[in-house]
Amino acid sequence: MNIVSFILGAAIKPKRQSQRLVAVRGEIESLRAHYNEYIEPLTRKFENRRVACLKAIRQRIYMSVIIFLVIVLVVYLFDTRQRLDIPWFLYLLPALPLFWWSSRPVKRYKSDVKEQVFPKIFSYFGDDFIFSPTHSMSLPVLKRSKLLPHYDDAKFDDYVQGTYKGVEIAINELQLTKEVRRDKRTDTETVFRGVMVQLSSHKKFNGHTVVVKARGGLINFLSDSFNSLSRVKLEDPRFEQRFDVFSSDQIEARYLLTVSFMERLQELASSFTGKIQCAFYDDKLLIMLASRDNRFELGSIFNGATFEYEFSQINKEMQQLFAMIEVLKLDEYTGL
Amino acid sequence: MEGLLLAVGLVVIIAYLWYVSLVKKRNTGREALSGIDVQIKKRSNLVPNILKIAQKFMQHEKTLLTDITELRAQATKSYDTNDVAQIREHLAVAEQLNNKMGQLMINVEAYPELKSDNTMLQAMQTYNEVEAHISAARRFYNAAVTELNNAVEIFPGSIIASMANIKIMPFYEADEASKASIDATDFLK
Numbered sequence: 001m002n003i004v005s006f007i008l009g010a011a012i013k014p015k016r017q018s019q020r021l022v023a024v025r026g027e028i029e030s031l032r033a034h035y036n037e038y039i040e041p042l043t044r045k046f047e048n049r050r051v052a053c054l055k056a057i058r059q060r061i062y063m064s065v066i067i068f069l070v071i072v073l074v075v076y077l078f079d080t081r082q083r084l085d086i087p088w089f090l091y092l093l094p095a096l097p098l099f100w101w102s103s104r105p106v107k108r109y110k111s112d113v114k115e116q117v118f119p120k121i122f123s124y125f126g127d128d129f130i131f132s133p134t135h136s137m138s139l140p141v142l143k144r145s146k147l148l149p150h151y152d153d154a155k156f157d158d159y160v161q162g163t164y165k166g167v168e169i170a171i172n173e174l175q176l177t178k179e180v181r182r183d184k185r186t187d188t189e190t191v192f193r194g195v196m197v198q199l200s201s202h203k204k205f206n207g208h209t210v211v212v213k214a215r216g217g218l219i220n221f222l223s224d225s226f227n228s229l230s231r232v233k234l235e236d237p238r239f240e241q242r243f244d245v246f247s248s249d250q251i252e253a254r255y256l257l258t259v260s261f262m263e264r265l266q267e268l269a270s271s272f273t274g275k276i277q278c279a280f281y282d283d284k285l286l287i288m289l290a291s292r293d294n295r296f297e298l299g300s301i302f303n304g305a306t307f308e309y310e311f312s313q314i315n316k317e318m319q320q321l322f323a324m325i326e327v328l329k330l331d332e333y334t335g336l
Numbered sequence: 337m338e339g340l341l342l343a344v345g346l347v348v349i350i351a352y353l354w355y356v357s358l359v360k361k362r363n364t365g366r367e368a369l370s371g372i373d374v375q376i377k378k379r380s381n382l383v384p385n386i387l388k389i390a391q392k393f394m395q396h397e398k399t400l401l402t403d404i405t406e407l408r409a410q411a412t413k414s415y416d417t418n419d420v421a422q423i424r425e426h427l428a429v430a431e432q433l434n435n436k437m438g439q440l441m442i443n444v445e446a447y448p449e450l451k452s453d454n455t456m457l458q459a460m461q462t463y464n465e466v467e468a469h470i471s472a473a474r475r476f477y478n479a480a481v482t483e484l485n486n487a488v489e490i491f492p493g494s495i496i497a498s499m500a501n502i503k504i505m506p507f508y509e510a511d512e513a514s515k516a517s518i519d520a521t522d523f524l525k
Contacts, residue, residue: 251473252472
């Protein structure tokens with residue numbers, strides 16, 4: 001079903017057919033076991049909710065169209081009789097509350113899924129994993145990373161927190177906007193949209209190291225620094241083509257950016273369409289993944305409420321993060 | 337005449353900038369060398385602790401333990417950072433110590449009691465960490481030395497370098513023993 005057939009009155013039926021869980025070989029059994037135990041019992045309830053929600057939306061859309069046409073007709077007659085010359089866009093004004101009212105059931109459904117299903121998905125990674133649409137990271141801590149572009153307003157969205165091998169993980173969606181003056185008006189421009197991933201480390205980072213998107217040969221020729229950090233030239237030409245590294249400690253930067261870490265970061269960058277940047281500071285690793293996708297969101301409401309796609313997708317992304325922890329050995333305590 | 341003066345002025349400015357860049361590269365090389373020394377010092381501080389624990393269990397490895405003690409003493413000796421031969425010797429000793437310590441870590445495997453000793457485990461983990469830092473310091477040093485040596489050896493940098501007495505620096509290379517090919521049968525006996 002798609003939006004057109006839905007509006008035209010296609011039959012709304014529950015979809016009980018299972019999609020496939022996707023994971024690397026060897027992991028699929030544990031993924032399936034967790035799914036069967038915690039998520040599958042919720043799917044019947046949410047499939048019924050989804051069907052009820054779709055029916056409610058269609059009903060509201062039909063009613064909204066009628067109400068809208070009646071309002072437009074009344075206003076048009078009033079306008080022509082009184083000769084008020086109402087601008088055409090004012091006719092569209094009633095569409096806004098009607099649209100809001102029509103989309104309410106889907107918003108409520110999605111928010112219920114986030115509240116009840118997503119915590120179950122994240123519990124697969126550990127008992128202490130929490131998913132919250134309201135929590136957020138500390139903005140001053142993020143600012144200290146030296147990665148954030150200039151912005152005027154920050155808006156956080158979904159938040160995930162937990163620990164893996166004793167390493168604290170925090171993931172938060174973030175949108176940064178800036179006010180830009182154009183002629184006589186001020187526009188709001190998005191300067192960053194994506195996910196911030198913060199990993200704690202048992203090791204102490206003495207310096208501050210950032211890995212940013214390659215600035216280009218000319219800029220690097222003219223300036224060898226970035227926010228008062230000096231350039232670190234690495235041996236991997238493929239990595240150098242993609243990223244520039246700056247640090248206050250040349251040795252620590254090379255200690256952190258091992259060949260396997262560089263490989264892992266490039267792999268991570270390839271699996272995300274947007275740019276990826278990271279910073280090692282305050283005994284933390286902050287990864288900044290620019291992405292237009294709204295993560296930790298439910299797929300289309302026209303798909304059955306099996307949540308297998310969501311579970312597989314979230315698992316894939318979390319496994320990449322865990323691999324980073326392994327590569328960097330952030331979990332190891334040492335006497336240094 | 338004015339043109340000639342302008343050309344001479346330009347040459348002097350370019351030569352000066354070249355000289356500045358050479359000095360900066362040499363200083364980066366020295367900074368990188370001191371970075372290695374800091375890490376070697378960290379390792380040297382760690383070695384006595386490892387030896388103390390190892391001596392309790394590894395009675396049959398006396399020669400190896402003595403070699404490590406001697407190399408540690410040599411590695412912490414001061415040397416002239418302007419003398420290429422001394423730098424080369426210092427780095428060679430550091431690499432020999434690295435090899436001997438590697439050998440010790442392999443031999444630990446033959447002593448289950450020592451291998452499972454908590455203090456030894458912690459010391460070995462810290463040691464591995466220091467090794468990773470030394471490896472990073474070596475990467476920084478070799479990168480700095482490549483830049484310096486290229487600048488010193490390529491014309492016209494070679495002329496300015498010889499006038500300013502700026503010399504090439506030796507690379508921190510792996511020891512001959514670690515470069516040798518491994519005979520698997522030695523380990524499968």
